[in-house]
Amino acid sequence: MAQNDQNETVKLIGTWSSPFALRARVALHLKSVKYEYLDEPDVLNAKSELLIKSNPIHKKVPVLIHGDVSICESLNIVQYVDEAWPSVPSILPSHPYDRANARFWAQYVDDKVFASLDAVGGAKDDEGRMAAAGKLMECLATLEEAFQKSSKGLGFFGGENLGFLDIACGTILGPVSVIEAFSGVKFLRQETTPGLIQWAEKFKAHEAVKPYMPTAEEFLAFAKKKFGVE
Ligand code: GSH
Incomplete structure (x- = not known):
């Protein structure tokens, strides 16, 4: 069952070959979060305006867009997903x-x-x-x-x-x-x-x-x- 309501937009900017984007996708899947996946087919040479705007410091994927905020860096995204959707399963250990x-x-x-x-x-x-x-x-x-x-x-x-x-x-x-x-x-x-x-x-x-x-x-x-x- 999806964990987010329909008014809460969740988007993930990634690219299929990125091992870092994979982290974000696995975390979102574990939490059953519904999101729109936006692929950057050639992230090294042709970055979308949305990517540059959402991750102006590194200009890298993945970027998670949750409502009007952007979260960058894959490990940071995984931790954010765990905290923003605190339903089971927990991704980080409890102790x-x-x-x-x-x-x-x-x-x-x-x-x-x-x-x-x-x-x-x-x-x-x-x-x-x-x-x-x-x-x-x-x-x-x-x-x-x-x-x-x-x-x-x-x-x-x-x-x-x-x-x-x-x-x-x-x-x-x-x-x-x-x-x-x-x-x-x-x-x-x-x-x-x-x-x-x-x-x-x-x-x-x-x-x-x-x-x-x-x-x-x-x-x-x-x-x-x-x-x-x-
Ligand atoms: N430390 C970053 C993370 O964990 O998210 C690494 C992300 C990363 O290196 N992404 C690559 C990228 O977007 C794709 S695998 N590269 C574009 C560039 O270097 O301009």
Whole structure:
């Protein structure tokens, strides 16, 4: 059942390939919020006026427009959605320590994991690529440890149910699959990240994720076009 009334306009500006827009879509789906989705088909080169007006600082997607306010930055949007529609399910954990811990690791994903992904993708030579790949492996092994501790064997970072940290970490799956395909190196390995491998399958199959998550093939085709690779 939709959680918002008909006079309350909710719009999301995104682009289908954006792992960050995915976060917002999953959060809105979990809360059964009805919204209009506005796709920016070429957000790097052709931004709509609405996007520039709604996110004048970064000019990036996603942006959530709720009535007459705009909320920017994907993790911020997920937290806003959780607070603005306080119905079940809760996206952030209820205990203050668990909330702080989930936010800590979400920040780790954005600061460290994405930085290593960018470094592998942007490396100038093999030596640089090898060093960046090593760093990415370390980051994923660290995330595996965090997963083992916080999931307590229940499947998701937050336990039985998909929550904030799952939404935050789900963003790495598309980019990791692209880097794996480009480099021929497996970064999510049974020996080092067995928990994350199982979690990734569960995450992708979740009913709040599946409709919005491009397949590895779609991500790869998009990345090849973006980087002009045959
Ligand atoms: N930190 C931002 C968030 O979490 O929302 C990152 C958002 C982001 O990088 N969005 C990309 C974008 O809009 C699409 S995946 N890029 C446009 C640009 O860089 O001009």
